[in-house]
Amino acid sequence: MKKVERIISYTEYASDKELTPEEARLLREAEEATRGSYSPYSHFAVGAAVLLENGEIIRGSNQENAAYPVGLCAERVALFYASHTYPGVAVKAIAITAKSEIHSVKDPVKPCGSCRQVMAETEYRSGKKMKIILKGETGKVITFDGTDNLLPFSFSGEDL
Numbered sequence: 001m002k003k004v005e006r007i008i009s010y011t012e013y014a015s016d017k018e019l020t021p022e023e024a025r026l027l028r029e030a031e032e033a034t035r036g037s038y039s040p041y042s043h044f045a046v047g048a049a050v051l052l053e054n055g056e057i058i059r060g061s062n063q064e065n066a067a068y069p070v071g072l073c074a075e076r077v078a079l080f081y082a083s084h085t086y087p088g089v090a091v092k093a094i095a096i097t098a099k100s101e102i103h104s105v106k107d108p109v110k111p112c113g114s115c116r117q118v119m120a121e122t123e124y125r126s127g128k129k130m131k132i133i134l135k136g137e138t139g140k141v142i143t144f145d146g147t148d149n150l151l152p153f154s155f156s157g158e159d160l
């Protein structure tokens with residue numbers, strides 16, 4: 001028997017002004033994407049922007065439903081649409097943010113477990129890691145190099 005420890009790492013930035021121009025642009029696209037959110041139940045508008053290796057940017061936002069579990073997160077809307085539109089093209093980066101009229105979104109938005117699993121499989125399919133850029137409405141930004149840092153023990157096609 002042995003105890004195993006795994007270290008995850010991420011980078012904190014005081015504001016989006018410290019990001020590269022490409023990262024800052026993707027974050028702005030994610031902020032724009034919140035405008036497409038349909039979130040009358042949570043009042044939490046999430047926006048995601050996916051940068052593909054071919055240079056295309058695909059946006060997505062959360063889409064809710066009166067039957068709550070039927071809705072879908074912004075990240076999966078964007079990633080599934082990117083996969084549908086550009087099959088086989090790797091994802092270089094995803095930016096995620098949120099805004100709300102009733103909550104104050106001070107901290108960077110953390111993607112839910114299901115979205116992390118989809119991000120992990122997106123990397124698995126292409127064999128390439130993506131950068132993940134997270135921000136709230138204001139303040140600091142955090143970035144991760146690869147989903148392994150967000151979901152260290154993802155379920156993979158190899159487990160089947």
Ligand code: THU
Pocket residue numbers: 039042044046061062063064071072073074075110111112115
């Ligand atoms: N949501 C996302 O769009 N992405 C996440 O990673 C977490 C949560 C959405 C789902 C729901 O519409 C609202 O945020 C509140 O949970």
